[in-house]
Amino acid sequence: MSDLVLAGLNLALYGMGFVFVFLLLLVGLTILMSTLVRRFSPTIAVAQRQNSNGQKPGGARRSSSKVEAPSLDQDQGRLIAVVSAAIKQHRSGLD
Amino acid sequence: MSDLVLAGLNLALYGMGFVFVFLLLLVGLTILMSTLVRRFSPTIAVAQRQNSNGQKPGGARRSSSKVEAPSLDQDQGRLIAVVSAAIKQHRSGLD
Amino acid sequence: MSDLVLAGLNLALYGMGFVFVFLLLLVGLTILMSTLVRRFSPTIAVAQRQNSNGQKPGGARRSSSKVEAPSLDQDQGRLIAVVSAAIKQHRSGLD
Amino acid sequence: MNQLVELWQSTGLYQIEADQFLMLVISGLLLYLAISKKFEPLLLLPIGFGGLLANIPGVDIAVGQGILAQFYAIGLQTTIFPLLIFLGVGAMTDFGPLLANPKTLLLGAAAQFGIFATVIGALLLSDLGLFEFSVRQAAAIGIIGGADGPTAIYVAGILAPELLGAIAVAAYSYMALVPLIQPPIMRALTTEKERRIEMTQLRAVSQREKILFPLVLLVLVGLVIPSAAPLLGMFCLGNLMKESGVVDRLSKTAQNALINIVTIMLGLAVGSKLVADQFLVPETLGIMALGIVAFSIGTASGVLMAKVMNAFSTNKVNPLIGAAGVSAVPMAARVANKLGIEANPHNFLLMHAMGPNVAGVIGSAVAAGVLIQIVG
Amino acid sequence: MNQLVELWQSTGLYQIEADQFLMLVISGLLLYLAISKKFEPLLLLPIGFGGLLANIPGVDIAVGQGILAQFYAIGLQTTIFPLLIFLGVGAMTDFGPLLANPKTLLLGAAAQFGIFATVIGALLLSDLGLFEFSVRQAAAIGIIGGADGPTAIYVAGILAPELLGAIAVAAYSYMALVPLIQPPIMRALTTEKERRIEMTQLRAVSQREKILFPLVLLVLVGLVIPSAAPLLGMFCLGNLMKESGVVDRLSKTAQNALINIVTIMLGLAVGSKLVADQFLVPETLGIMALGIVAFSIGTASGVLMAKVMNAFSTNKVNPLIGAAGVSAVPMAARVANKLGIEANPHNFLLMHAMGPNVAGVIGSAVAAGVLIQIVG
Amino acid sequence: MNQLVELWQSTGLYQIEADQFLMLVISGLLLYLAISKKFEPLLLLPIGFGGLLANIPGVDIAVGQGILAQFYAIGLQTTIFPLLIFLGVGAMTDFGPLLANPKTLLLGAAAQFGIFATVIGALLLSDLGLFEFSVRQAAAIGIIGGADGPTAIYVAGILAPELLGAIAVAAYSYMALVPLIQPPIMRALTTEKERRIEMTQLRAVSQREKILFPLVLLVLVGLVIPSAAPLLGMFCLGNLMKESGVVDRLSKTAQNALINIVTIMLGLAVGSKLVADQFLVPETLGIMALGIVAFSIGTASGVLMAKVMNAFSTNKVNPLIGAAGVSAVPMAARVANKLGIEANPHNFLLMHAMGPNVAGVIGSAVAAGVLIQIVG
């Protein structure tokens, strides 16, 4: 077998080994992480799970920071304004 | 007092002075501008104010240029949908 | 007439000629292309034409690739799945 | 106290010169036209604002490491910005009316005569000693007659960057003035009877034809006039993304976020050329004058071409739609429609005029390719 | 076997040093604050994550050709990123409350005293031999008192890029802490009676005034303090795009896709400065300490200015809104509103506080211009 | 007359050479596959169109200052484009199924054997004298077996840019062919009984776990294989932006405007490598052949790994989901689902297969890091 192919075998051996070691470690860490999360915050986890069914979590956890605020609040505000105006106009037409 | 601190005091003095002068000038110019606008275009200003409550000003002043067209229609459509829904809901409440 | 103006006339002559030749060729190729399309795929063309009236063609022809999938396809797919399941369930309840 | 003097000497008020002040007024005028008169505001607003920034004395914004100078270097010197605009415009273009009536392509060809007549005109002015336009500059000025903003910016950036500011301002201003410039010419060259001609309804065009057309166009460009391939290539890609229906998310981004981002930066980059020493030169007056001549000749030759076609064909076209061949999508088509309705209330020319209108975009891009090929 | 050793030696575990580990912990803390405490997450999340990436041993991410280093070179060294953020912030800003009550601009001026007091403080610390801040560095640190993220990043990038990481972290952290920092100071400096002052409803402001204001502001900046023109120019352009109503699609993109893209890259670029040898220096502690002093003094001087104004005017302002003059839009205005309601349930200060709040943005940018002009 | 000859000589028709024509046909074929067969159109449409542009004779589009060459220099040489794509993909990825059943990560590990087997294969072909692949080139070819487009482009750009065109085309073509390539292999390696295995429903995963997972992953990458940190770092950042829920606007932009803009430019940049002298070489055939081998071996090893896991565990997995470990999200998971339903109409494997599917993305990125570490 030539040097080139040997280099390839070498690469494959170490490479594949590394990939497996990495993902085995990741399995372990993930299980550890999930266990800790589930042990130390069972109620919170449940609450959040429900939350994520009921509504988009982003909605509840939305930041109120400067950059974020305008785009949503304003839209919301504009919609409300439009709806209010429409209702008002409609009412005035009824009177 | 060292030169460094003196430089700092200097900087603070001129800097703060400049900021105040600038914003005082801005107060003056803003009042002047608003006065001129309100004197020379009272009706337009009122019309636009009403306009900006009733509907998005962009709607009325919207450019009809080539590049612009596509995005707007959707917004308009959404607004109309919202207004229609609001009116409908309102009506159903009356019946 | 000076060299400069001669150069301009030259440019105009060749330029305008080229533009006309190009667009004449394009007229020819376009007619040829349309004729071929209409001859060899009349039904498909009709179907697609109806389609493009009835609904956005993007909807039907949407790619199912990785990057695209999450945003539209899945939604679409999920909707279809849900609707199908509902119809199925409804039918099975009737039998 | 020294520091106070220094600060005072650093103010714009101390440093401003008459020509900078004049440029600020001109930039303000562009903003006024963009906002109050709705003159192509998508471009003229950022261009005008860029002009304001470029003429603030005492700070490098349009030169050196200033942000406008950087936008210019990143997007205009590289030609990336106008090409990305063309991508987005392609994704917004519907070739349907053109495919339903391909011979209207010839109207888009005829209207480009405005470009070449203006090149001759610019060189004549040089010959008369009024200006000193080189052949490259004359070609860049002529392209204003293409009535197509990104094409004009692309060509001027390659052939005569020193005139870019004036050319872009002229191109967008006159595009906005199309509803004023074109009607008298169109009325003068047509009879009432011609304006009343009703055209037969356009046939339906299949999606397959719409998918194949940008490819046919690209192949033809590649074989015949490769120098037009960057411009028309990006245009065709945008159109193919739209018509193929398989990459909707890319097409939508090209029509929205991407073209908008590039438009802002392009406008500012063009605005960086509105500095006094480049814009306040006699050439600018010549460019403004030649620009309106270019638009007028283009309009006229489009209309006349339609009349010539009618002389050789039984399936008459309304010559008004010839004026739409100058590009200026969709304004020129609307003008044709308006004059058609004036002459005959049942005459809806809008869709018929969209054919020559998009043909005018192709025609100008081909003319741009020829100019770059010959004098570039 | 050699290869295995080599691979092991290439791992982060083998190469990590204590200070890198500490930086990973600090970056993790920033992420915790961003996600769990919602401390300015739009910036602190990418900054914190960038800090994690920057401190992974054995790979070039924040240096050389690494992607964070490239973002830094593309957007921070060129000042393009903070300026584009300012464009978007301008397009989100409503000057209506300010135009309805222009004298609140003075509150935005007073609150900038936090900046200059901190400059003196930093130089005093140097004088005492505790730190070795140069005048440029002191100016860059002072700007934290502007309570305005992009302004701080812009100034630090120009005057003291070596302190950029610490300054950005301090600025955004303290902006998030405004609801904790400001109330005690506001309560200490006002009487219950003052906090109960109700303000008259703001007049309606016409669209024309809103369109003209950014132009008036830009002209004044150009004439008086050109070095603030890049920052305030982009800010005014964004606002003009919004208020003019003729380029809605550009305004929307500036407020969404563009600012979001730039925010991600800006955050990562700032994160690239959270490398151990630049961040784990005594100066960082000094910066954190000075930063909170800056915020506090700014808050206090805003409140005191409002009281001074009341002494000279019959149309009283509630001094709580003076605290909003530090910027930190819209958090500071909300804090003022909250304390107002506490004192008087019918007291809605939010819109009144938005005036000094946006004035604070202008004030900090002017202060930034002065600092760059004098020490830059 | 001379000018006419010159113009004729400038046409593409005059200048075109046989191999350019062949490349135009190949590019057209890619477009056909993208549009009519919906083969990964988001990438293959711009790549194919870029190929057309790159092979137009007589104009610099893919070389020199051409726009495709500029996109290549801006985004591929710098690795910025594939990393931004990874950011967006991360923001679209749901690790829920993986977190519910972490041992499916091992399936994502096993499937990477396709990568390394192909490296050996490429070097064997060199050894036999059929090709002359260097070790770096062999590694870049192997990564096709990762079934992950941006990873393949990232690695090829670093290790063997001269093969980038062929590798990208092979990767995306075979990803599109997954529904044809995988089923026969999956059927051959499993019994009917195995394919009928039903899996227990996945547990609900809390948001907190989803937030912590990308951080755990990043820390592990940093400690173990730093060279994979740029790729997986951007991936984890995107995922954290999505799952944290505090920066929704950034996450949405990363998933839409940003990834779309980058996809268009990335596709065109890859297309610039479809020039005749780089693509029409024997190596391209070798790459296409090795690529399909890589996919097949990856599929097989994923399936076999599932069977090995079943031998050691009572909680059986359906071996079909092992095939999803090659990546190719979400196509490979759908294929597994389809074969599962064929064998047992009550067998819904889709969510179960999403675990190994996203594990395959992580696995390939780790493999990429190892390859870059060892041979880079």
Ligand code: NA
């Ligand atoms: Na034209």
Ligand code: NA
């Ligand atoms: Na401030």
Ligand code: NA
């Ligand atoms: Na993979």
